[in-house]
Amino acid sequence: MKQVEARYYEKLPNNRVRCLLCPARCAISPGRLGLCRVRRNIDGILVAEAYGQLVTLALDPIEKKPLYHFMPGKPILSTGANGCNFRCPFCQNWTISQSKADTVYYSPEDLAEISARGGSVGIAFTYTEPLVWFEYVLDCARLLKKMGKAVVLVSNGYINEEPAREIFPFVDAANIDLKSSSADFYKKICMGNLDDVLRTIRLAREYQIKVELTNLLIPGKNDSEKDLTDIVDLVAAIDPLIPFHISRYFPNYEYSYPPTPISILDRAVAIARQKLAYVYPGNYIRESDTRCPKCGLILVKRQGYSIELPYGRVTVCPGCNREVDVIW
Numbered sequence: 001m002k003q004v005e006a007r008y009y010e011k012l013p014n015n016r017v018r019c020l021l022c023p024a025r026c027a028i029s030p031g032r033l034g035l036c037r038v039r040r041n042i043d044g045i046l047v048a049e050a051y052g053q054l055v056t057l058a059l060d061p062i063e064k065k066p067l068y069h070f071m072p073g074k075p076i077l078s079t080g081a082n083g084c085n086f087r088c089p090f091c092q093n094w095t096i097s098q099s100k101a102d103t104v105y106y107s108p109e110d111l112a113e114i115s116a117r118g119g120s121v122g123i124a125f126t127y128t129e130p131l132v133w134f135e136y137v138l139d140c141a142r143l144l145k146k147m148g149k150a151v152v153l154v155s156n157g158y159i160n161e162e163p164a165r166e167i168f169p170f171v172d173a174a175n176i177d178l179k180s181s182s183a184d185f186y187k188k189i190c191m192g193n194l195d196d197v198l199r200t201i202r203l204a205r206e207y208q209i210k211v212e213l214t215n216l217l218i219p220g221k222n223d224s225e226k227d228l229t230d231i232v233d234l235v236a237a238i239d240p241l242i243p244f245h246i247s248r249y250f251p252n253y254e255y256s257y258p259p260t261p262i263s264i265l266d267r268a269v270a271i272a273r274q275k276l277a278y279v280y281p282g283n284y285i286r287e288s289d290t291r292c293p294k295c296g297l298i299l300v301k302r303q304g305y306s307i308e309l310p311y312g313r314v315t316v317c318p319g320c321n322r323e324v325d326v327i328w
């Protein structure tokens, strides 16, 4: 295992350290790990233990991230590490985020070298939380940008401002989970903080990152009529043009509630479409084409992860000349 000193921490008395990477601000005693389980205090030095340790590497359609407005139809090599700074009891990837899976070491140069494999447009850091893998993702992202490759994050958005400002110039697109509009939900269920996530979303947009949001609807937890309207208002207040994915929950990890009823998902989509231009159902089958918000023309037709482009990779809508909100 490569021992890389973590960025963003301070030393405390008695060889303890405080990690300053994310808002959890863990105070860590010698030998112990932070909340994310991948940053360890070794004799008063904070070490990023997951550096280069990949749990998986797969060529995915970019739609699977999900990203619908960034390079539609292109494959992207996707990877992730162990660890997460949230504790969501419904985690759909808990075997790697909340537990320790076997890993294989790839240096940033190794990863950059294979980033075009199978027609991949770059690297997506996904599956678990890439921002607690900060040092490795930053080193890879710098290399990939030099090569002109795409860098994608699929993240919970829980990072402090200073490190976010360091890494965001090297990121092209991100899907950020917006788990709820309720601060209580974040605090009690995820052990996180809504305001910090909202700050990250705004910051990512400030750096011209193509941001899409995902809301996983969990029965009885964040799917009341008020939840559905509040979250849409929250997104609309940031920008009604942000692509918004409403995703179906399935029982996993500590939650055994049944899957989200389709009627609730359809209701959520209908509410969202009143205020947001691009609303996409996820994890269940419904129409998820990208339409021009002005004239309604279908610009990207989707079936599962496959797409058709009725007018090709157009930058203005052939129906009304409105600029198309897609990076091809």
Ligand code: SF4
Residues within 6 Å of the ligand: 019, 020, 021, 022, 023, 024, 025, 026, 033, 034, 035, 036, 037, 039, 084, 085, 132
């Ligand atoms: S990144 Fe990990 S160790 Fe650092 S503050 Fe966040 S949860 Fe704690």
